[in-house]
Amino acid sequence: MNIKPIKTEADHEAALAEIDSLWQAPSGSPESDRLEILATLVEAYEEKNHPIEPPDPVDAIIFRMDQLGMSRRDLEAYIGPKGRVSEILNRARSLTLPMIRRLHEGLGIPADVLIRESCAF
Numbered sequence: 001m002n003i004k005p006i007k008t009e010a011d012h013e014a015a016l017a018e019i020d021s022l023w024q025a026p027s028g029s030p031e032s033d034r035l036e037i038l039a040t041l042v043e044a045y046e047e048k049n050h051p052i053e054p055p056d057p058v059d060a061i062i063f064r065m066d067q068l069g070m071s072r073r074d075l076e077a078y079i080g081p082k083g084r085v086s087e088i089l090n091r092a093r094s095l096t097l098p099m100i101r102r103l104h105e106g107l108g109i110p111a112d113v114l115i116r117e118s119c120a121f
Helices: 009-022 030-049 057-068 072-079 082-089 097-107
Strands: none
Touching (some): 057 072, 057 082, 072 082, 072 097
16 A cells, blocks of 8 residues: 655645545545545644644634624623623633633533633734
């Protein structure tokens, strides 16, 4: 099968190009097996060399609000009064543990994302 580890950006680009050419390989074929192995190697390389940081808590809340078609007023059930919602979304105040719990349980935002420090812009 002659597959080697991905060690450089050039190796990465070549593997991505080959994955693209194998994408429609029939299931169970040698090409399909090669595709699966290359995808695993690319994933490992990208996790090591191009890690994706979890989102900022406020960005995660805003994203979830957009997904659910929520307004700031809808957040009051999870965060508190209108002023508190504004402080959180404007990064003037940090989330408290009870807020994190309510946002996690009510909106399905991962708790590990919510407990991170919010970036001050």
